[in-house]
Ligand SMILES: Nc1ncnc2c1ncn2[C@@H]1O[C@H](COP(=O)(O)OP(=O)(O)OP(=O)(O)O)[C@@H](O)[C@H]1O
């Protein structure tokens with residue numbers, strides 16, 4: 001005999017994109033913590049760690065970056081359809097990857113957020129020292145320096161992370177998720 005039908009639970013995906021140092025990790029962790037407090041199951045798929053696990057064989061050519069983004073969007077969708085609030089923190093330099101992710105997931109449960117921050121500010125922050133390493137010639141194909149970051153054409157939300165504190169950006173993102181109806185299935 002089948003048991004009772006479990007309550008419907010559908011998650012959603014927040015895809016945070018922007019230059020290295022724009023604030024993707026910072027905001028995904030702040031907003032992730034708030035979503036947990038609100039009762040959501042949360043997974044953060046954060047750039048470097050996910051890359052090490054999913055795509056250790058891939059480099060940073062356009063083809064490789066696009067393939068990696070496809071893998072991440074596929075897994076994000078699996079998590080989201082099982083009730084998880086998924087925060088993706090990934091540079092995502094190409095518009096094709098953003099569109100593919102949105103198409104994979106469907107439009108209503110996908111929020112694309114561009115963390116707009118000038119290169120000079122990101123370079124000054126340099127939270128991982130990667131810009132310094134690029135200057136020293138130790139890193140090639142660095143987004144924003146010798147590899148492109150295409151301006152997002154269709155983000156659902158733009159946060160100017162150079163001009164406001166992280167807490168303000170996090171609040172704006174949380175408010176956007178509330179207003180756009182993403183949080184209605186919270187258990
Ligand atoms: N409004 C803001 N939103 C997010 N981060 C901010 C903001 N203002 C200042 N910061 C600071 O900018 C830095 C952003 O670093 P963070 O590691 O989050 O960037 P990232 O986008 O994840 O970079 P990477 O692509 O290299 O992983 C942090 O030190 C954070 O405190």
Ligand SMILES: [Mg+2]
Nearest residue numbers: 024025047089
């Ligand atoms: Mg990061």
